[in-house]
Amino acid sequence: MSSSLLGEALTLEQLSTDPHPYLARLRSEEPVSWVSVLDGWLVTRRDLCIQVMRDAEAFTVDDPRFSTAQVVGPSMLSLDGPEHRRHRDPFAGALLHAQVRDRFTDRVNQKARRLVGDLAPLGRAEIRRDLAGPLAVAVVSAALDLVEVEVGTVLDWYEGIVGDVDRLSRGEPATGAGREAVIQLGEQVSKSAATRTGLLAAARSELTSKELISNAAVMMFGGIETSEGMTTSLFWHLLTNPEQLELVRNDRSLGRQAVEESLRLEPAAGRVDRYSTRDIDLAGAPIRKGDLVIVSLTAANRDPETFPHPDRFDVLRPNARAHLAFAQGPHACIGIHLAKMETLAALNAVLDLWPAVRLDRTNEGPTGLVFRKPQSLPVQWDPRTHTSQT
Numbered sequence: 001m002s003s004s005l006l007g008e009a010l011t012l013e014q015l016s017t018d019p020h021p022y023l024a025r026l027r028s029e030e031p032v033s034w035v036s037v038l039d040g041w042l043v044t045r046r047d048l049c050i051q052v053m054r055d056a057e058a059f060t061v062d063d064p065r066f067s068t069a070q071v072v073g074p075s076m077l078s079l080d081g082p083e084h085r086r087h088r089d090p091f092a093g094a095l096l097h098a099q100v101r102d103r104f105t106d107r108v109n110q111k112a113r114r115l116v117g118d119l120a121p122l123g124r125a126e127i128r129r130d131l132a133g134p135l136a137v138a139v140v141s142a143a144l145d146l147v148e149v150e151v152g153t154v155l156d157w158y159e160g161i162v163g164d165v166d167r168l169s170r171g172e173p174a175t176g177a178g179r180e181a182v183i184q185l186g187e188q189v190s191k192s193a194a195t196r197t198g199l200l201a202a203a204r205s206e207l208t209s210k211e212l213i214s215n216a217a218v219m220m221f222g223g224i225e226t227s228e229g230m231t232t233s234l235f236w237h238l239l240t241n242p243e244q245l246e247l248v249r250n251d252r253s254l255g256r257q258a259v260e261e262s263l264r265l266e267p268a269a270g271r272v273d274r275y276s277t278r279d280i281d282l283a284g285a286p287i288r289k290g291d292l293v294i295v296s297l298t299a300a301n302r303d304p305e306t307f308p309h310p311d312r313f314d315v316l317r318p319n320a321r322a323h324l325a326f327a328q329g330p331h332a333c334i335g336i337h338l339a340k341m342e343t344l345a346a347l348n349a350v351l352d353l354w355p356a357v358r359l360d361r362t363n364e365g366p367t368g369l370v371f372r373k374p375q376s377l378p379v380q381w382d383p384r385t386h387t388s389q390t
């Protein structure tokens with residue numbers, strides 16, 4: 001395919017466990033590299049990643065191979081140009097910073113404090129499954145007005161959709177569980193849009209009911225695993241860097257910085273995929289029309305041109321917010337403010353209610369080919385000093 005020697009040699013194992021040294025080498029030697037095991041070009045330099053994500057005419061998401069659209073139908077995630085805006089705009093207004101702050105601050109903080117407070121007397125927990133996962137489901141449910149639906153049901157829908165998307169991406173047939181989940185989610189979405197006053201109601205007049213449901217499904221799909229990973233990785237970074245945790249404990253306003261820096265070091269969605277609409281030369285790589293072009297957010301976020309000492313977790317880093325964890329360009333994450341609020345709420349609740357929180361045992365750091373996070377993060381604290389959980 002090309003002279004991408006480093007890319008040709010990469011294995012899925014290397015890219016899933018600790019990809020950072022391999023990505024660093026690619027970034028400096030082959031910043032757009034054909035990676036055989038991914039069957040696509042991997043873009044690792046930050047400026048090139050931005051260029052690809054901003055140019056939806058040359059690098060589109062609108063391709064029949066995109067497996068999410070096969071399960072949930074066309075949505076903002078799988079469309080470009082005016083159709084993309086028509087699907088996205090009805091939701092985007094309600095997810096701007098001020099709107100999210102006014103509408104969700106109390107609910108998200110209360111939910112985080114309740115989860116953390118209920119665990120407080122136990123003295124130990126597993127951050128991913130006991131806190132980050134349930135909080136992510138609760139926040140997405142609140143955003144989509146699905147509050148009457150049991151958490152377990154939302155998770156079943158989510159797993160049905162994700163399972164079929166995964167199968168299709170591996171070239172296997174879908175089981176139908178994804179479509180069934182979309183139908184059930186759709187019934188609830190239609191009910192909520194008609195009876196409540198939130199996000200869905202606002203979008204209802206501008207989209208058909210099918211479109212409303214597809215976009216609700218991608219918000220659910222986009223907001224659960226990513227947020228769970230974002231929160232779990234934050235705790236992993238802080239607990240494995242005790243001096244940084246101490247800085248945050250002593251100055252809580254650094255919590256926001258810690259969230260950004262953790263997103264930089266391990267973006268929960270490590271890559272976004274595009275398809276080239278024409279033959280194009282990108283930093284010397286001969287990309288062909290129809291080729292898969294993978295933007296490595298994980299690699300871009302450690303580009304030393306922008307982030308000196310890129311592998312260091314530093315809550316005082318002045319430009320941590322320049323990370324690309326939420327992508328850029330027309331498909332930049334619509335849930336940014338909600339996701340940041342959620343993770344910060346979890347951090348504040350833990351610092352308030354789990355005194356001297358620490359790792360329970362040594363753990364592996366974040367892993368995963370696309371969605372990266374510590375697979376589990378057991379922690380302990382001293383429950384006897386716990387006094388109140390307002």
Ligand code: HEM
Nearest residue numbers: 076077222223226227268272326327331333334335338339
């Ligand atoms: C409440 C939580 C969240 C919701 C509701 C949400 C929803 C969405 C939606 C609907 C999109 C598609 C936007 C479009 O294509 O126009 C999107 C894109 C994206 N989201 Fe989120 N998201 C959430 C949290 C996160 C988190 C925590 C991360 C990672 C740290 C993340 C990373 C991304 C990325 C990288 C994209 C771009 C996808 C692409 O360009 O192909 N999201 N999000």
